Amino acid sequence: MILGIDVGGTHTDAVLLDHFQVKKKTKVLTNQLHLVVSLIGVMDEILRGEDLAAIERVVFSTTISTNAIVQGKTDRVGMIVASGPGLAPEALSVNEDTRFVSGYMSNRGIEVAPVKKGEIATAVSELKGAGIGHLGVVGKFSTRNPAHENEIGELARSDFRHVSLGHRMSGNLNFRRRIATTYLNASIFDLYSRFVSEILDFAARTGLAAPIYILKADGGTIEIRQSADQPVQTILSGPAASIMGILSLADCSGSDAIAMDMGGTTTDIALLADGVPLLEPLGVTIEGHRTLIRGLKTKSIGLGGDSRVRVDKGEMLIGPRREGPAAAFGGPFPTPTDAMIVLGLTEIGDRAKAEEAVSEIAGKMNTTVPEAARLIFEKTCQGVASAVKAMIDEINNKPVYTIHELLEGKKLAPARLFIVGGPAAAVAPRLGEILGCRVVIPQDAEVANAFGAALARTTAEVTLLAETERGSLTIAEEGLQMKIPVHFTRKEILKIGMEKLRERARKLGARDADIEMEIVEDQEFNMVRGFYATGKNIRLKAQVKPGLIAGFGKGGARS
Amino acid sequence: MKGLKKTGLIFFPAFDWAISPTHPEREERLLYTQDQVFEEGLLDFENIVEYKPGLATIEDINRIHICVPDAKSVITESHLISAGGAITAAEKVLSGEVDNAFALVRPPGHHAMRVVHGARGFCNINIEAVMIEHFRHKYGHKRVAIIDTDCHHGDGTQDIYWHDPDTLYISIHQDGRTLYPGSGFPDEFGGPNALGTTINVPLPPETSDEGFLHVLEELILPIIAEFKPDLVINSAGQDNHYTDPITNMRFSAQGYARLNELLNPHIAVLEGGYSIEGALPYVNVGIILAMAGLDYSHVREPDYNPESIRQSGEITKYIRETTKDVLDLWKKRDSFKAGIVKGAKYARRNRNIYYDTDGIREQQEETVRICDDCGGFITIDSMASTGNRIFAVIIPSRSCDLCRLEGERTFGSLNKAKLGAHYLFLQDRDRDIYLAK
Numbered sequence: 001m002i003l004g005i006d007v008g009g010t011h012t013d014a015v016l017l018d019h020f021q022v023k024k025k026t027k028v029l030t031n032q033l034h035l036v037v038s039l040i041g042v043m044d045e046i047l048r049g050e051d052l053a054a055i056e057r058v059v060f061s062t063t064i065s066t067n068a069i070v071q072g073k074t075d076r077v078g079m080i081v082a083s084g085p086g087l088a089p090e091a092l093s094v095n096e097d098t099r100f101v102s103g104y105m106s107n108r109g110i111e112v113a114p115v116k117k118g119e120i121a122t123a124v125s126e127l128k129g130a131g132i133g134h135l136g137v138v139g140k141f142s143t144r145n146p147a148h149e150n151e152i153g154e155l156a157r158s159d160f161r162h163v164s165l166g167h168r169m170s171g172n173l174n175f176r177r178r179i180a181t182t183y184l185n186a187s188i189f190d191l192y193s194r195f196v197s198e199i200l201d202f203a204a205r206t207g208l209a210a211p212i213y214i215l216k217a218d219g220g221t222i223e224i225r226q227s228a229d230q231p232v233q234t235i236l237s238g239p240a241a242s243i244m245g246i247l248s249l250a251d252c253s254g255s256d257a258i259a260m261d262m263g264g265t266t267t268d269i270a271l272l273a274d275g276v277p278l279l280e281p282l283g284v285t286i287e288g289h290r291t292l293i294r295g296l297k298t299k300s301i302g303l304g305g306d307s308r309v310r311v312d313k314g315e316m317l318i319g320p321r322r323e324g325p326a327a328a329f330g331g332p333f334p335t336p337t338d339a340m341i342v343l344g345l346t347e348i349g350d351r352a353k354a355e356e357a358v359s360e361i362a363g364k365m366n367t368t369v370p371e372a373a374r375l376i377f378e379k380t381c382q383g384v385a386s387a388v389k390a391m392i393d394e395i396n397n398k399p400v401y402t403i404h405e406l407l408e409g410k411k412l413a414p415a416r417l418f419i420v421g422g423p424a425a426a427v428a429p430r431l432g433e434i435l436g437c438r439v440v441i442p443q444d445a446e447v448a449n450a451f452g453a454a455l456a457r458t459t460a461e462v463t464l465l466a467e468t469e470r471g472s473l474t475i476a477e478e479g480l481q482m483k484i485p486v487h488f489t490r491k492e493i494l495k496i497g498m499e500k501l502r503e504r505a506r507k508l509g510a511r512d513a514d515i516e517m518e519i520v521e522d523q524e525f526n527m528v529r530g531f532y533a534t535g536k537n538i539r540l541k542a543q544v545k546p547g548l549i550a551g552f553g554k555g556g557a558r559s
Numbered sequence: 560m561k562g563l564k565k566t567g568l569i570f571f572p573a574f575d576w577a578i579s580p581t582h583p584e585r586e587e588r589l590l591y592t593q594d595q596v597f598e599e600g601l602l603d604f605e606n607i608v609e610y611k612p613g614l615a616t617i618e619d620i621n622r623i624h625i626c627v628p629d630a631k632s633v634i635t636e637s638h639l640i641s642a643g644g645a646i647t648a649a650e651k652v653l654s655g656e657v658d659n660a661f662a663l664v665r666p667p668g669h670h671a672m673r674v675v676h677g678a679r680g681f682c683n684i685n686i687e688a689v690m691i692e693h694f695r696h697k698y699g700h701k702r703v704a705i706i707d708t709d710c711h712h713g714d715g716t717q718d719i720y721w722h723d724p725d726t727l728y729i730s731i732h733q734d735g736r737t738l739y740p741g742s743g744f745p746d747e748f749g750g751p752n753a754l755g756t757t758i759n760v761p762l763p764p765e766t767s768d769e770g771f772l773h774v775l776e777e778l779i780l781p782i783i784a785e786f787k788p789d790l791v792i793n794s795a796g797q798d799n800h801y802t803d804p805i806t807n808m809r810f811s812a813q814g815y816a817r818l819n820e821l822l823n824p825h826i827a828v829l830e831g832g833y834s835i836e837g838a839l840p841y842v843n844v845g846i847i848l849a850m851a852g853l854d855y856s857h858v859r860e861p862d863y864n865p866e867s868i869r870q871s872g873e874i875t876k877y878i879r880e881t882t883k884d885v886l887d888l889w890k891k892r893d894s895f896k897a898g899i900v901k902g903a904k905y906a907r908r909n910r911n912i913y914y915d916t917d918g919i920r921e922q923q924e925e926t927v928r929i930c931d932d933c934g935g936f937i938t939i940d941s942m943a944s945t946g947n948r949i950f951a952v953i954i955p956s957r958s959c960d961l962c963r964l965e966g967e968r969t970f971g972s973l974n975k976a977k978l979g980a981h982y983l984f985l986q987d988r989d990r991d992i993y994l995a996k
Binding site for chain 2: 083085086087088089090091104106107108112140141172173174175176177282290397398399400401402403404406407523525526527528530531532533537
């Protein structure tokens with residue numbers, strides 16, 4: 001059996017799956033102050049009377065890291081940044097506790113200027129003297145060579161409760177994002193560590209021996225102990241849970257598709273290419289911090305069933321705010337939901353109240369109530385559809401760097417729309433019409449998030465850079481620098497990369513059956529000295545992409 | 560931040576295209592530049608926006624080039640993309656979407672002349688000229704200043720705009736006596752109808768930041784101020800850098816950034832620059848920051864040592880003199896025409912043009928009508944070692960009635976057999992007509 005739990009803003013949902021079928025589901029109110037209380041509460045309830053030995057895995061989607069950052073409940077962090085030449089330090093500082101030090105790696109990962117121990121000692125004593133317990137260490141091009149970060153980390157480690165190193169956050173280039181990501185990681189480290197130990201204590205206490213996973217923003221999972229050192233990997237997993245939910249409830253394979261969750265306040269949109277959700281190219285953004293954390297590319301617009309409808313200078317405006325439930329449910333203002341009730345698209349709530357609210361709009365628009373309802377409904381659908389179109393355009397206009405991709409590159413062309421959420425059934429036909437898509441409304445959508453979390457597989461990536469002339473190979477995420485023979489070819493580098501990816505995925509918690517590896521970047525260049533090729537510069541990136549665990553027929557198990 | 564500008568970046572490294580595997584113009588030319596731009600996170604700045612290049616069309620090429628036998632035969636897709644990238648840059652600026660734009664694209668174009676029998680100096684088509692005529696066609700006539708800061712004389716751009724009084728072409732480059740293509744001396748000063756709109760400032764080998772910036776401040780900026788262009792374009796070669804393998808200058812990333820800050824171009828288009836590890840990553844980051852109005856003062860090369868690349872006192876003196884001489888020439892530009900024309904109705908140029916990249920030789924006779932009202936209609940008789948011989952008539956932008964009439968009449972009377980030509984061409988800029996027969 002598999003247990004999936006989604007800690008949402010209002011409710012915490014749990015599903016217990018037996019052979020991929022819902023055996024039990026339960027819902028409790030989320031205790032925002034003590035998320036772990038809700039989690040343990042819901043686990044207690046759903047596991048009551050179950051044979052704990054039969055539980056194969058437990059997956060949480062939790063907002064603990066996100067909330068801490070959004071609500072500013074973070075720890076003060078000292079940052080030691082070896083910035084080297086380039087952007088001015090003012091453009092790199094994340095807080096007033098950032099200290100810039102010497103030490104610089106070139107874009108090939110070759111040391112240009114060394115770390116100066118004296119500077120580190122000064123920075124450490126200043127930061128420690130200020131009572132700071134957490135340190136982030138980031139160097140420019142540290143993913144190309146982590147030696148400086150490791151060196152500074154070693155010099156500082158004994159003076160801080162924890163030291164976060166930049167190259168461990170992601171294998172991607174982007175110094176400013178690496179600084180922000182490392183800072184966030186350090187700032188939630190304590191809070192998240194406590195959460196992990198409380199969960200592990202609970203498991204030990206109750207005798208729950210199954211591996212426990214946490215959902216990440218990319219829709220993948222990570223084993224809870226592995227996540228303790230990298231709490232920042234667990235931010236913004238909410239939208240991921242809902243997309244993975246749609247993937248698990250409907251058969252999304254085959255063609256491109258739109259996945260949409262229309263709620264009361266917002267509508268969240270994601271895109272699937274051949275059934276695989278698209279990721280943010282660089283990383284997710286949280287509270288103005290652009291990070292290197294891989295996340296599903298989602299767009300959230302302030303347009304939902306309960307958005308307030310008003311008329312300003314003869315123009316009808318919908319959203320972006322929700323100011324209570326729909327009028328039909330006793331809310332203060334007319335909403336798209338009220339319009340849908342008036343149009344007979346749904347039979348919920350108090351129809352008279354809905355009509356009364358819409359008539360207020362009709363009066364201001366100088367039209368009949370049914371016409372006003374039609375206008376509200378149409379504007380709602382058009383608003384959502386244009387956000388979808390803008391997102392597709394953005395994807396299709398993403399710059400590419402080879403002639404082949406520019407001329408033959410695949411264009412995203414969704415043919416299906418998967419939609420969940422309160423107003424889904426009412427808006428689906430019209431949205432499908434506008435977007436030219438076949439519409440699918442998955443069943444059991446109320447447990448979609450917990451279901452999605454339960455079935456999400458562990459994701460991992462490795463970024464390799466080999467220079468055969470120097471005989472060097474770097475694997476950024478692992479902080480690994482290896483010697484390779486100068487005669488190594490792309491094929492041999494690829495083999496090493498795939499082995500390392502498999503090892504990494506296992507370490508992060510993947511079962512062998514779920515390690516479906518793919519190459520996402522594969523480039524090979526000559527290195528030329530004078531007018532002779534002296535070696536190869538080989539760049540590879542491989543991943544276990546987001547998806548559902550093996551054994552689960554896509555959508556099939558539900559029908 | 561003060562003076563922040565919205566900058567468009569068209570980055571197209573063409574990682575799958577090279578002239579040959581070890582040729583300087585090869586796949587990884589912009590690889591380390593990409594690394595540096597990505598690591599610095601430049602694309603995360605709100606005022607730096609990356610755009611995908613559009614594709615230039617055959618019509619865009621035919622608006623400015625006479626390709627033999629036709630455009631399709633002398634280009635590859637990579638050229639349509641790099642010219643398309645330049646067009647996208649111009650498009651974003653002219654539509655007002657951004658304040659300025661940098662087309663960081665390859666392959667380059669400034670050695671491609673009006674007639675194209677093949678590739679010269681790694682260039683097949685002149686991507687700036689294709690861009691300029693595209694936007695002149697779309698947005699109406701514009702006065703344009705092209706400042707060519709590549710280390711090599713941009714003989715192609717000079718050739719294309721030689722007779723155009725509305726396009727100011729200023730090139731600063733390593734002295735032609737010491738470097739390909741061997742041209743670009745101060746006495747190359749524009750055709751008889753466009754004297755002074757071609758300006759050449761040859762600089763001695765080992766000129767450093769100081770020398771370049773002196774020419775910029777004392778010569779280029781004053782001339783631009785007087786010419787009053789609608790658009791300033793930096794034909795931005797990066798091979799003046801002190802690490803460039805095929806040139807002998809001492810320019811640095813700081814110098815390039817400062818140059819772009821002072822020049823303040825609307826559009827910059829990458830030309831040459833082959834120090835792919837030592838220079839390009841830093842020069843490009845410097846240029847992007849400077850164009851966006853961001854602080855570039857911390858950008859420098861790993862081995863930067865200003866003392867070791869300082870120019871000698873002798874060079875400083877020489878550059879000061881050259882600058883003064885060229886400025887004097889510019890001031891007297893209107894006084895030369897009568898002496899050059901000597902009452903003739905037409906002026907003729909006979910040239911031997913070598914296409915080093917493709918090993919083609921061309922013999923060309925170009926005739927322009929002496930005209931005080933427009934650039935003058937042009938005829939070209941060109942014979943290449945490929946065996947092709949062509950004859951072309953060009954009616955320029957904003958042509959006067961007489962040049963149009965004579966141009967049309969000339970084209971109408973052409974006889975292939977009599978001329979011994981395999982192809983006849985008519986390029987009529989104002990009517991956007993391109994005929995080949």
